[in-house]
Amino acid sequence: MTATQQCLLVRDGTFAAVGASGDVSGDLSTERGRPEGLFVRDARHLSRWQLTVDGGTPTVLVPAAPSAGARSTAGAVLTPPAGRADTPALTVFREQTVTAGALVERLRLSSNQGETASALVALTVDADFADQFELRGDHRWYEKPQAVRTRTVLPDGVEFGYRRRDWYARTVVRAEPAPDAVEHTGSGARRLCWRVRLPPHGSAELALHVTAYPHGAATAEARPGAEETPERAATARRGTPAAAPEVAGSDPAQPEAAEGAWPRLARARAQGLADLALLQVAAAGPEGEELRVPAAGVPWFLTLLGRHALITSRFALPVRPGLASATLLALAATQATAVDESRIAQPGKIVHEVRHGELAYFGQVPYDRYFGAVDSTPLFLSLLGAYVTSTGDEKLAARLEGHARAAVEWMFRDGGLAGHGYLLYHADRGGLANQSWKDSPGAICFADGTPAKGVIRAAAAQGYAYEALCRTAHLARTVWDDPAYAARLTEAADGLRERFLSDFWLPEEDFPALALDESGARVDALGSDAGHLLWTGILDAERARAVGRRLVGPGFFTGWGIRTLAAGQGAYHPLSYHRGSVWPHDSAIAALGLARYGMREEARTVARGLVDLAAASDYRIPEVIAGYGRADHPRPIPYPHACSPQAWSAAAPLALETALG
Incomplete structure (x- = not known):
């Protein structure tokens, strides 16, 4: 230092x-x-x-x-x-x-x-x-x-x-x-x-x-x-295990010293769990109960951010289900109940960011609760469904039934599914310019770098919506005893998938578009969001294989992880926040998606890169790194101002365990 x-x-x-x-x-x-x-x-x-x-x-x-x-x-x-x-x-x-x-x-x-x-x-x-x-x-x-x-x-x-x-x-x-x-x-x-x-x-x-x-x-x-x-x-560090002992006779410098043994992944897992324990912040549930939820990261985001907490909790679900239940209850308690255009809030929408500071209190920055995210709401529904499947705890789903139904209705009424067929947001109505996970200005762009404008239908959000509808339909059938509602959601999910495969696919690239703009044109930049489509299951098997092969190819894969935007495009920049950098959680999502479609070797390729990144970073995986290739730069190049520790990066080893399991 x-x-x-x-x-x-x-x-x-x-x-x-x-x-x-x-x-x-x-x-x-x-x-x-x-x-x-x-x-x-x-x-x-x-x-x-x-x-x-x-x-x-x-x-x-x-x-x-x-x-x-x-x-x-x-x-x-x-x-x-x-x-x-x-x-x-x-x-x-x-x-x-x-x-x-x-x-x-x-x-x-x-x-x-x-x-x-x-x-x-x-x-x-x-x-x-x-x-x-x-x-x-x-x-x-x-x-x-x-x-x-x-x-x-x-x-x-x-x-x-x-x-x-x-x-x-x-x-x-x-x-x-x-x-x-x-x-x-x-x-x-x-x-x-x-x-x-x-x-x-x-x-x-x-x-x-x-x-x-x-x-x-x-x-x-x-x-x-x-x-x-x-x-x-x-x-x-309650519940956090010590680093796993090395496999007898193994070389810890190697990603895999013995068949099925990933000792360095175990070290990254232990560090990640320790960081998740430190990053928990206080929140309140729907009835005022005290909760501990994962904050996004230090120094800028030691607070509840909807999509960060939801994805972090999803990664950690197999080993820390309490994070998921706490996150769901905290987000249910902050769910919008009325229209507030200044906060981009509508009834049923799940909050993007909660702030406690003076400037938010007096409205000089985007308020104490800000709802400018198109994806927090479907991610909330997906986590609720995944939580019940993983734990068998139907009581939480029964308790949150009203909140879940309100979230579904937001997706149809205000989110755009009913009128436009897709979840959408307006890039020019104040607040964040982009309201999907790539939320920096210009992140949703054409291959030449021209930003998409107006009404935006981001690809990743459609995958989240598809999974949310499927999982909520399952809850309606098995927990809420409402087969008619389940049938409605299943029909909507099937229709969304059919439209998506037709409207978003770029035949000349054999790859999905990053988004559709307000004219319906395909925003043709090739982005890592395709890995999120694998994770949520919206692609058919043939398209999934094409996407999987591309994501581990030289344009996307750096040796450390998957670039947010493939190299070789005019929009690519290795030090751009979302147009060429590598986000480990994004790569971990892709690994889960590859495993979902049976692409085990591709999933292992991504996992090896992230494990190597962990080892090069003292086993604390950074929030984001520059998109330079490992062949030219044998050490990962840090991204300026990245958060560390950061929650969904800390949870990424847990996602890799699931992908490799």
């Missing part, structure tokens, strides 16, 4: 981004696209946290890095800058732990001298309560009328407050022992100061406890001794 790199710690809906020394130096005037600080519910509760010893910034001997297996605790080793470099008077051992709504830091100063000494330790702290959207890199400045910030000195620390009308948040910093002095700085921050005495070759400790009290959510204050213990770490 260099001085400019960050250490990310995450736990229970809280994350901290600190520098190599453990410092935080967030500054809205210069900081964009790289958040620093302590974040809870989309707000930054700590924007400065800068340590000095004897008036200077310490030198980093060992940079801050997460401790093995925890990912919520990090340690750094520092020395004071003064004196001879080879004989520092003392060493500073710095440990930081993120817990629910809090950061706990322990500083241990260890004397390297044979006589009594002292050191002046100071910690400059501040909390600007910036909304995460202010740090997202768009260089926008948001007006905050009537906002008031306060700083109050406490006997053992300082309290920071922020109020804007009825929006209120605060951060409390307490120290043990209490600081000898609390000084004002020119920037408005506060500096906590201690004169620390050190016996010969002895040590002294300081404990700092930062507690966030976000708007709308009470957080139990951090207590002395609330550091990460082995028991607490085990609780955070």
Whole structure:
């Protein structure tokens, strides 16, 4: 880790981004696209946290890095800058732990001298309560009328407050022992100061406890001794197995050392399950019950995103069915019940994104609940059906019958199935330009790169709709005792499949179009969305084989995974978010689809690439990487600003296990 790199710690809906020394130096005037600080519910509760010893910034001997297996605790080793470099008077051992709504830091100063000494330790702290959207890199400045910030000195620390009308948040910093002095700085921050005495070759400790009290959510204050213990770490990783032992006589450097043995996949699986445990955030069910659901990722999306949580839970269903039930209940509780054009909401639609921050509260960004996704609703229905098939738990399907029927009716009434024959969205009506999983501007495009405009019927969404209708028909027959409704949905699914195979297929490419535009023209870019069509079963066997062979061919497959857009097209760009990059979850979906159609060797090819990517990434699979081919670049090339950890990438090894099973 260099001085400019960050250490990310995450736990229970809280994350901290600190520098190599453990410092935080967030500054809205210069900081964009790289958040620093302590974040809870989309707000930054700590924007400065800068340590000095004897008036200077310490030198980093060992940079801050997460401790093995925890990912919520990090340690750094520092020395004071003064004196001879080879004989520092003392060493500073710095440990930081993120817990629910809090950061706990322990500083241990260890004397390297044979006589009594002292050191002046100071910690400059501040909390600007910036909304995460202010740090997202768009260089926008948001007006905050009537906002008031306060700083109050406490006997053992300082309290920071922020109020804007009825929006209120605060951060409390307490120290043990209490600081000898609390000084004002020119920037408005506060500096906590201690004169620390050190016996010969002895040590002294300081404990700092930062507690966030976000708007709308009470957080139990951090207590002395609330550091990460082995028991607490085990609780955070509940149910997560240790990495599987290597197969006797196997070479862990090889993807498959013995027939049927994938030891590196087992390591990626263990890391993924640990990350999924850390990424869970609080949510409420339809009756207000407390739930834990998978957040999308750190740093930008430590919140509930519909399609991310649904796909993550689907991947994890064989081993963590509780994620699926919690996700379904949380999304049922946030399901739209009325039309709200500003949020792109209609009755029955499943939410795309839930936000808790100040800017969403005041409507300066897309609100606390935003429904701009065409695919969350069918994915909700598919997960419900898959959950019942996998677990046999019909009680959840019975409880959510009304929500499921409302979701189906949205697909027909507002989603477009009844009037247009396909799920559709409007690319030019505000909000996200694209509302399928490839939601960046220009992601749905023609082969030459021209963006599709107007009413868009994305291919992947039609596959989701087909599966949703099939699975919901099964629930109607087996759980809800409504054969007439089942027959209606089955007929609709058959009709959708027939239309799709006729309207979307590109005969000259032997491959499906990425979408249909408002004129009905085939958007002819060749994209990885075809793997989603395999996963959902909308293709016939002959077309599926053609798609499968193409996806593992040189245009799509990089050696690490499947490009979102095949190379060789005018639209292709290896560092574009959705027009040439590789998303591991996208490749894992394709592997599931290949296995569904009996293309086992192709599925294994994709799995090997993703396992190799995991091994090259310390077994934490990244959210997205650049689309450069492995033959020319023997190491995966990172994508800038990717989330890590990220939920559906963490769950990808579980999908691979299913595909290879």
